[in-house]
Amino acid sequence: MFDADYYELLQIERTADERTIKTAYRRLAMECHPDRNPGCKDSEARFKAISAAYDCLKDPQKRAAYDRFGHAAFQNGGMGGGGAQDFGSFSDIFENIFGEFMNSGQGDRRSNALRGSDLRYDLEISLEDAYQGKQIDLRIDTSVRCEPCDGTGAKAGTSARRCTMCDGRGQVRASQGFFVVERTCPTCRGLGEVIADPCDQCRGEGRAEKQRSLEVRIPAGVDEGTRIRLSGEGEAGVRGGPSGDLYIFIHLARHALFQRDGTTLFTRCPISFTTAALGGAIEVPGLDRQMHEIRIPAGIQSGKQLRQRGAGMPVLNGRGHGDLVIQVEVETPTKLSARQKELLEEFRTTETGEECPASSTFFNKLKTVWEGLTD
Incomplete structure (x- = not known):
């Protein structure tokens, strides 16, 4: 053979x-x-x-x-x-x-330092802050590198030694039938090293719990759910390992006037029925701290939307702004003087039906349907 x-x-x-x-x-x-x-x-x-x-x-x-x-x-x-x-x-x-x-031989030994965990911080800001951007001071409870042992986990003047159980690989092998299974070394917990004389402050972890203060710049244009990543600002690693990252998730507080959809701002604006009939102009304050004049065309109906270009939210990490959309709501007067009522009665006597074509068309259709039912 x-x-x-x-x-x-x-x-x-x-x-x-x-x-x-x-x-x-x-x-x-x-x-x-x-x-x-x-x-x-x-x-x-x-x-x-x-x-x-x-x-x-x-x-x-x-x-x-x-x-x-x-x-x-x-x-x-x-x-x-x-x-x-x-x-x-x-x-x-x-x-x-x-x-x-598989980790075979000393050249493939695992690093004896483990990366720290990532952290999440939920931050609520106002719509004005989302428009302008803002510098915010955060206080976060997290793990930081232990100062007495400088993150090594060993008491000053001592050092870690190679784990004899796994020979520094951090993994041990066990045969199960025809297969070889690797698992984390129970002695060193996968670090490849053990500390005989651990630091009194961190008990061999190389890190300690502490409250940290961070200054975070919130860029203009952030939206609900925007995630800001701060590299290396998460938990400190074990025994000098690299720190994790901090992820800040943005949440927007409810605004009294505006609703947001991407870079577009929406608001409802009531106008008088005379303005709706005759036309005119209104002023709406924007988040840019400017007054925006909106022209109202004569004969406008409730629900009609008017758009002001460039008066919306800024584009995140880009240039330009979205639009401001005004939805008109025609308000019917509820308190009229005697003179006003007199003028309206005079107007009603002069109506021909052409002033409000939608209502005239509706009632004509209604009359046709009714006549068909009674025949």
């Missing part, structure tokens, strides 16, 4: 790429490994053969030599490593195949 073609042993084409070779080896090795076939000499011999084939074909230089000279490339000391090889436990297959994903 050792003289068989390596490509035939792995059941692959000669043009197979590295991934195909690895997949084929993994499948065949699991089928014929001696641990799964105890006492079977054929399985043991086949496993050695496919292991030799994989050892050759996974190496570009060995594969090139094999493609040119065949098995002769590894005879008489040529290249080496092409013959039969010893096999270890079934977990060695996974070490060979998945080695790049």
Whole structure:
């Protein structure tokens, strides 16, 4: 079997790429490994053969030599490593195949410092502050680097030592049947180091609870749900690890006059029925602290919207402003003087129906429907 073609042993084409070779080896090795076939000499011999084939074909230089000279490339000391090889436990297959994903060897040890957690802060501001932008002072309860030990977690004059349980990797392995499972080292909690003499202040964590003060600039144009990220302003890391981030979520307080939709501001504005009939102008205060004159066309109806360009909210991190939209509500007078009533009665006697075409059309339709029902 050792003289068989390596490509035939792995059941692959000669043009197979590295991934195909690895997949084929993994499948065949699991089928014929001696641990799964105890006492079977054929399985043991086949496993050695496919292991030799994989050892050759996974190496570009060995594969090139094999493609040119065949098995002769590894005879008489040529290249080496092409013959039969010893096999270890079934977990060695996974070490060979998945080695790049597992922490093997001291060069792959994990960092002994863990990143701090991110923090969230919900901040409510007024619509005026969202328009203008604002500098805000925040006080946040969080973890900061321990000053006595400078974040190391060890008492001054001492230092951490490598964890003997995991040999500094932060992970320990356990065999479960045919598989190898990695889990966090229970001794060092995945840090790879243990502290024999911890700092009295932080008890080996390298950080302590403290209230911090921060100055935060809220940019103009922020909206409900806007998220502001402050890098490195979250919780301090464990034993000198990098700090997390602080995320500020913006919430807008209800405004007495305006509602907002993106960069557009909306408001309802009542006008007198004489202004609605004759036309005119009104002034509306904007969030830009300016008075905006809105022209009212004669004959305007309730619910009609008028738009003032550029009087809305600023564009966040951009240029320009949205619009201010005024929705007109025609108000019917409730308190009239005798003279006003007299004038309105005089106006009513002169009505022809053309003054209010919508109502005339409606009542004409109503009359037609009624006549159809009574026929």
